[in-house]
Amino acid sequence: MSRRDGAGVAETATAIQPALRPRSVRSAVGASVAPALRPAMAEAPAEPVEAMALSGLGALFDPASGAGNPPLAALVDVWGVLTDGARAFVPAIEALKVLRARGVPVALVSNTSRRGGELARLLEGQGLASDLHDAVITGGGLAFGHLSAEVARRRAGGGDDLRCLIVGTQPGGDWARDAGLRCVASVDEADLLLGFGVLGEGDPRPGAPPPAPDIAVRRLLRTAARSGLPLILTNADTSVRIAGALHLGIGALAPLYQSLGGTVRIYGKPGADMFAAALDAVGVADPGRVVMIGDTLATDIAGARAAGIVTVLVTGAGSHADELHVGAGGTFCAEALARLARRARVMPHHVMEAMQW
Missing domain, CATH: 3.40.50.1000 (HAD superfamily/HAD-like)
Structure with missing residues (x-):
C-alpha cells in the first residue's frame, strides 16, 4: 500500500464553497465554515x-x-x-x-x-x-488541505489573500504560510482565527483538574466573535497529556466561542x-x-x-x-x-x- 499523509487525504473533507458575494473574504469563509461538530456520542445508547x-x-x-x-x-x-x-x-x-x-x-x-x-x-x-x-x-492534515484548496481557489479567481490570526502555537513548521495564508497580528486585520495545538503550560500534578482558557484568550475570542470571524480549529482535543503533564487543547475553545455567538469548524475526531x-x-x-x-x-x-x-x-x-x-x-x-x-x-x-x- 502506498504511503499517504494527512495532506494527501484532505480532499475527502468537504471543500469550502465559494462566497455568494465575492467582495468579502470574511463572509466567504464565515458562510462556508460549518458549526462545531455535535459529539458523535449522541448516537450511542443512553x-x-x-x-x-x-x-x-x-x-x-x-x-x-x-x-x-x-x-x-x-x-x-x-x-x-x-x-x-x-x-x-x-x-x-x-x-x-x-x-x-x-x-x-x-x-x-x-x-x-x-x-x-x-x-x-x-x-x-x-x-x-x-x-x-x-x-x-x-x-491538521485535513485542515491544511481544506484551507490550501480555498487559497488556490481565491487566487485563481483573482481574490485577495486569506488572512488569519493564529491562536496557540503551530507545531512542526510554518503550517499557515505553507497553506498560502497571510498571518496577521490583530482581529481587525483578520478574516479568520486559526487554532493550533495546545495553550499555555501543562499541569504535571496527578489528577490535575481540566485546564481552562485564560482571561487573555477569552478576551480575544470575545472581540473576534463580535467581528464575525470564523474560528477554524486544527485539533479537536480539549486536553492532551504530554510527558505526564496535562495541557489545554485548542479544541476546548469551540464551546466557548459558540457561546459568544461565533462560528466554529473543527477538524479531527x-x-x-x-x-x-x-x-x-x-x-x-x-x-x-x-x-x-x-x-x-x-x-x-x-x-x-x-x-x-x-x-x-x-x-x-x-x-x-x-x-x-x-x-x-x-x-x-x-x-x-x-x-x-x-x-x-x-x-x-x-x-x-x-x-x-
Missing part, C-alpha cells in the same frame, strides 16, 4: 453496554482465540496509545510489528495540528519507525471526515472489519462507534488513566469505566490496559 477486557490485540486478530472474524485493518491513536509525547511505548511498537508481519494495514489517526508527514517524522525520532504504518491521518479518510487510507470498505485503538471516549471511541468501527479503549495511559485506574494498587476499575461511560454516553467494545500484542 445505557452503555459492558466492555470486554483484552489482555492484548492477539485476542482480536488471532482466529484461534474464538473472537470471530479478525479485523482487516487497524486505526491507532497516537498520544496515550503509542507514545507519552516524549517517547514511544515499547509494547506498542512490538504490537505494530506483529500487525505489519501479518500484512494488516495500519493507519495512525491523530487529532494533532501537525500534518501527517510531520507527525511521522516526530514519531520516528521517538523510536516509532515509519515502516510500521501505511498512512498518517491528522486533524470524532468527526466523520476523519474516519472516512482513515477507512479510505487502509482500503477497507466495511467499517465493521476495522478496529480503532484509542485512549479517549469522546473522540476516539465515540467517533469510531458512530462510523461503525470496532473500538478498543487503552486505559493505562492517556486521557482517562487517572479516572480508570483507581483500584487497589492502581489497578483498572470496571465501575469507574461504567461511571465515565454513562457521562460520555458511549462505551468501548473492548478495554486493554496498554497497546500490546
Whole structure:
C-alpha cells in the first residue's frame, strides 16, 4: 500500500464553497465554515453496554482465540496509545510489528495540528519507525488541505489573500504560510482565527483538574466573535497529556466561542471526515472489519462507534488513566469505566490496559 499523509487525504473533507458575494473574504469563509461538530456520542445508547477486557490485540486478530472474524485493518491513536509525547511505548511498537508481519494495514489517526508527514517524522525520532504504518491521518492534515484548496481557489479567481490570526502555537513548521495564508497580528486585520495545538503550560500534578482558557484568550475570542470571524480549529482535543503533564487543547475553545455567538469548524475526531479518510487510507470498505485503538471516549471511541468501527479503549495511559485506574494498587476499575461511560454516553467494545500484542 502506498504511503499517504494527512495532506494527501484532505480532499475527502468537504471543500469550502465559494462566497455568494465575492467582495468579502470574511463572509466567504464565515458562510462556508460549518458549526462545531455535535459529539458523535449522541448516537450511542443512553445505557452503555459492558466492555470486554483484552489482555492484548492477539485476542482480536488471532482466529484461534474464538473472537470471530479478525479485523482487516487497524486505526491507532497516537498520544496515550503509542507514545507519552516524549517517547514511544515499547509494547506498542512490538504490537505494530506483529500487525505489519501479518500484512494488516495500519493507519495512525491523530487529532494533532501537525500534518501527517510531520507527525511521522516526530514519531520516528521517538523510536516509532515509519515502516510500521501505511498512512498518517491528522486533524491538521485535513485542515491544511481544506484551507490550501480555498487559497488556490481565491487566487485563481483573482481574490485577495486569506488572512488569519493564529491562536496557540503551530507545531512542526510554518503550517499557515505553507497553506498560502497571510498571518496577521490583530482581529481587525483578520478574516479568520486559526487554532493550533495546545495553550499555555501543562499541569504535571496527578489528577490535575481540566485546564481552562485564560482571561487573555477569552478576551480575544470575545472581540473576534463580535467581528464575525470564523474560528477554524486544527485539533479537536480539549486536553492532551504530554510527558505526564496535562495541557489545554485548542479544541476546548469551540464551546466557548459558540457561546459568544461565533462560528466554529473543527477538524479531527470524532468527526466523520476523519474516519472516512482513515477507512479510505487502509482500503477497507466495511467499517465493521476495522478496529480503532484509542485512549479517549469522546473522540476516539465515540467517533469510531458512530462510523461503525470496532473500538478498543487503552486505559493505562492517556486521557482517562487517572479516572480508570483507581483500584487497589492502581489497578483498572470496571465501575469507574461504567461511571465515565454513562457521562460520555458511549462505551468501548473492548478495554486493554496498554497497546500490546
